[in-house]
Amino acid sequence: MQQVNLLVDRSLLMKDVVMPMNKQAIQANLKCVPIVHNSHLKNRQDISSGLGNLFTHLAHLTEFDAVIVLTEKQKNDLTSIYGDVGNIYVIPHAVNFYPTPVPFSQRIKGKAVAIARLSPEKGHERMIRLFSEVVKKLPYATLDIYGHGNLEKDLKALIQSLNMQDHIRILPFTNNVYEKFSQASVSLLTSRFEGFALVVQESLASGCPMISFDIRYGPSAMIENGYNGFLTDRLNDNDFIEKVVETLSDTELNQRLSANAYTSMQKFSEEKVAQHWRHFFDNALFKHNEIPTLPTTRALAVLPVLSDGTIQPVLEQHNLHTPIPPASTTKILTALIALESGMPLDTHLTVLESDIRKGSGNNLKAGDIITLENALYNMLLPSSNTSAQLVARCVSEYVGTDFISSMNEKAQSIGMTNSTFVNPTGLAQRGQQSTPYDLTLLCIAASKNEQIQTIWWTTKKQLSIKGENKRKIEIVSLLDYLHNYSWFLGGKSGTLVPYYYHVLSWIQRPNGQHMAVFVSSYSAEQRLTDTITIQKYIEKKYTE
Structure with missing residues (x-):
């Protein structure tokens, strides 16, 4: 019987015509692919509100050979609630006209x-x-x-x-x-x-x-x-x-x-979007138990670790030893130095004007007072640059040594021989560089620290801020979505717009072993789905 591929881009047609069709007929020769053009949520901004009336068919993701959505965020929302069965494809609209630039x-x-x-x-x-x-x-x-x-x-x-x-x-x-x-x-x-x-x-x-x-x-x-x-x-x-x-x-x-x-x-050119469609046509009808395609990334390193801590040879790599700005993955090293300094976690740190840094996690002001413990949470979850600078300054004053020198000494001690750090935040600065391989070594070192593990396992936390502007602030991990997967044990993102979108992950494999995975992708949302795909790829290809 000839196979029929049906792409449905109207939700009402999907609900009233396609879904009521005889299920056996669909399984026999009809490959059905709904295309979602709008928010599928009942309450359009609340992912826990359930499916809107026109999108109830999406609760049955496994019944479709594929589902097409327009953004990575919508794909992430669907999989976080209804599970990741490997059949959701992101294909955005294309720009069909580029006006002549004007002065x-x-x-x-x-x-x-x-x-x-x-x-x-x-x-x-x-x-x-x-x-x-x-x-x-x-x-x-x-x-x-x-x-x-x-x-x-x-x-x-x-x-x-x-x-x-x-x-x-x-x-x-x-x-x-x-x-x-x-x-x-x-x-x-x-x-x-x-x-x-x-x-x-x-x-x-x-x-x-x-x-x-x-x-x-x-x-x-x-x-x-x-x-x-x-x-x-x-x-x-x-x-x-x-x-x-x-x-x-x-x-x-x-x-x-x-x-x-x-x-x-x-x-978003027609040529680039056509590549998404080509990938869809090449892969949408594959069986879900086949090895997924390894995503195209700027850089990749997958470093497995045995249960006794022995580091194994690299499983997958791309630009493994190529210099790359570490961005906010730097903050993992900053946290390690602070935690090894001996400074008590309940030490109160006062934010100075000189500590203020723009960028991610911009929730502190001069005069705010925060404990070292909360500053570390603020640094590693929403990636506060100000918290990183504050911690570095206060730890340096506490131990009486130069913080940047301590960072570079620590990096060398854990084998990061191709890395140099010039600031504790990861903000772009000449001379601040690492490599994908070195950053996986940093991830492995951090995984041995119980306090960092505790922070990594946290998705949300309320922080108490003292000082003249006394208040409580709620922070959320930038990797909150990855916590939907049991294999994700923690990690850190890093971003230098518009070129670098990193995720450094500590992952537990089904066989009990662990692996440090560094991926540098081409967008903030893509780095999350790339990490998920890489994990699936490793487990399918290297299953023992």
Whole structure:
């Protein structure tokens, strides 16, 4: 009987037509592949809320030969709830047109645009209120909203009630979105949810950086925070306002984001997306017990360790000894030095202005007081650069030795002979380098420290901050998703946008042995799925 491949990109058709079909007929000759274009969640931002009415078929992932989603985040959410059966493929939309880049000087200073239908889920009312606050700080700022819909009258009334007629306009739907984006300095997105948000691609392909709520799904797959735009907490109005003001008022920043926006969309070219489709067609009908394809990575090292601690030969590698910035995996070494210093974990550390570092885990301010133990959690879970600098300074003062010298001595002692460290945070700095092999050695050394193991096993923690701004903050591990897998025992991510997205993992194999895995991928989300695929690959290929 001839095989029939059925790709279904309409959820209603999937629910009402395909699923009720005779199950035996489907198994006999029909290979069914649903394509998910929207958020599958009942509560669009809560992964524990269950499936929306049109997506109940996704609870039966094993009944499909494959499922196609548009982003890694949606794939991760599905597998975290319904299990990873190896049949979900991520294939994003492609950019089908690249406008000719325009000189930044031709963009209208202070001009923001938003393009979407005028319906509740797009959040235009909130956008207008937030932008009115931007205008209070930047009187020259303007916002043009292009679209049509039932809310047009209400939105115009809101603009008038805020006395924003000279700054915010509702304009008719436009077919020439690239022209509008090429004129603007920034674009805005305040949707409650999306499936992919093609408007993000259109904006960035036009060199117009976007500031968007970090929602499910879409924006985080294209916007690289601080590189071609900004992602803000959807529950934090001030965060959104500040990023808009910062971008529009800082010409150098705006121009840099614009230039990066153009180049960042090349990975969504038709040629690149066609490779995703080719991979899908080549692999979607394979049996799940076959060895998966080893993912294409920037660098890879898989180093097994016997139960007695003996390090075995490398199982898989790519650019094993090639110099690479360690990024925030550096913080593992910083933690080791601190824990071996003898400083009590309940020691209170006071944050100085000189300790403040931008970047990840930016939740501390000068004057804050935090224990060494909590600073280590803050350093290793949300990857606080300020905590790393604080710990390094205080430990150095406590033991009376140079912290950087201690880092390099420790690195040499555990065999990291091709590594050099010049700061405790992992922030980009000339001379800070390691190799994939050396970093797996660091992972093995850290796995022997009980305090680091305890931190690695933690996904969320509440920290008490003392000082004038006394408060409690909740932190979440950047590797929270990997904790859904029993084989993942901990590790550390590292990011230097836009080139390096590392994960260093300590993994337990089914035979009781362990392995340190370093992977450097091409995006923040991809590094998680690459780690999962590598683990599957190793267990299928090297099963004893």
